[in-house]
Amino acid sequence: xxxxxxxxxxxxxxxxxxSAIQLAxxxxxxxxxxxxxxxxxxxxxxxxxxAGLRAQPTSPLTTAVVEAMTTNETSWFRDGAPYQxxxxxxxxxLVAARGGVGRLRVWSAACSTGxxxxxxxxxLRDELPAAMTAEIVATDLSEQVLARARTGRYSQLxxxxxxxxxxxxxxxxxxxxxxxxxxxxxxxxxxxxHNLLDVPPAGPFDVVFLRNVLIYFDxxxxxxxxxxxxxxxxxxxxxxxxAAETTLGVHDGWERVTIDRTSVYRPLGAPNLSSVPTxxxxxxxxxxxxxxxxxxxxxxxxxxxxxxxxxxxxPGGPVR
Ligand SMILES: C[S@@+](CC[C@H](N)C(=O)[O-])C[C@H]1O[C@@H](n2cnc3c(N)ncnc32)[C@H](O)[C@@H]1O
Numbered sequence: 001x002x003x004x005x006x007x008x009x010x011x012x013x014x015x016x017x018x019s020a021i022q023l024a025x026x027x028x029x030x031x032x033x034x035x036x037x038x039x040x041x042x043x044x045x046x047x048x049x050x051a052g053l054r055a056q057p058t059s060p061l062t063t064a065v066v067e068a069m070t071t072n073e074t075s076w077f078r079d080g081a082p083y084q085x086x087x088x089x090x091x092x093x094l095v096a097a098r099g100g101v102g103r104l105r106v107w108s109a110a111c112s113t114g115x116x117x118x119x120x121x122x123x124l125r126d127e128l129p130a131a132m133t134a135e136i137v138a139t140d141l142s143e144q145v146l147a148r149a150r151t152g153r154y155s156q157l158x159x160x161x162x163x164x165x166x167x168x169x170x171x172x173x174x175x176x177x178x179x180x181x182x183x184x185x186x187x188x189x190x191x192x193x194h195n196l197l198d199v200p201p202a203g204p205f206d207v208v209f210l211r212n213v214l215i216y217f218d219x220x221x222x223x224x225x226x227x228x229x230x231x232x233x234x235x236x237x238x239x240x241x242x243a244a245e246t247t248l249g250v251h252d253g254w255e256r257v258t259i260d261r262t263s264v265y266r267p268l269g270a271p272n273l274s275s276v277p278t279x280x281x282x283x284x285x286x287x288x289x290x291x292x293x294x295x296x297x298x299x300x301x302x303x304x305x306x307x308x309x310x311x312x313x314x315p316g317g318p319v320r
Pocket of ligand 1: 018019020116139140196
């Protein structure tokens with residue numbers, strides 16, 4: 001039985017209100033296939049399952065529906081280049097700005113099953129001087145993916161997706177048929193539920209990874225999220241987006257900086273290399289998703305190619 005227009009409209013509205021994920025007409029098949037396991041658990045078909053939710057809009061099952069509609073695709077060191085830019089340009093810049101001491105704070109927003117924050121933890125452990133520590137706050141809307149992330153356990157198939165061989169032996173250990181992330185890395189990360197429509201985790205952060213999630217939102221939602229991120233990022237901090245995402249044409253408070261094959265974003269007017277006494281920006285007020293549009297600017301700078309400073313990546317390349 002295919003999804004009725006009423007069922008689709010109810011789910012699309014619920015998911016948009018709770019997560020801002022847009023389910024355009026034509027996604028009926030996606031909704032049906034994602035909700036089928038929930039309907040089966042409830043011993044019914046998808047339309048009857050949704051009719052039950054419409055009759056009981058406060059049911060906890062509505063949360064399960066929203067989570068089922070999230071796309072949790074992820075991998076280790078996803079796309080490679082952003083992590084190289086972090087290692088070779090942004091971390092050295094931030095370390096210099098902090099005088100090589102203290103703590104860097106990183107927010108991995110929409111972290112899915114944890115490959116992103118664990119990849120970040122590996123980079124930080126490798127690159128930070130002994131007198132510096134790092135803390136990673138890793139968040140996602142979905143409690144299900146967070147529960148998986150917290151285990152720090154991955155199958156061989158998952159490890160095969162982007163994990164360099166040297167990193168694998170250095171930072172994970174085999175447990176039965178799985179691989180487990182080392183305690184030292186796990187201690188660096190706090191996983192917690194957070195909806196990007198809400199007030200962000202308490203800043204300030206030096207680095208924000210917000211990758212492969214803005215693509216699901218409309219322009220006003222993207223603008224609201226970028227605004228909130230700007231408020232918790234240090235003035236000389238860095239924002240890293242997904243390959244298909246940009247601040248350009250969406251929010252004019254950011255400067256795009258090209259680093260070799262990728263771009264990162266810094267708060268507009270960010271100091272270049274100097275140490276910043278990091279005044280915490282104004283406390284956050286909930287801004288909702290549809291703040292007034294601001295004039296769209298476009299600022300872009302390139303930093304010197306990293307080629308000269310780039311050390312080879314972990315030998316061995318991705319594990320096969
Ligand atoms: C495609 S994954 C990206 C994972 C990781 N950042 C990466 O680039 O590999 C998108 C994640 O965004 C999360 N997400 C979707 N809407 C969200 C929202 N409104 N607030 C927080 N997380 C959200 C989903 O649960 C999902 O885990």
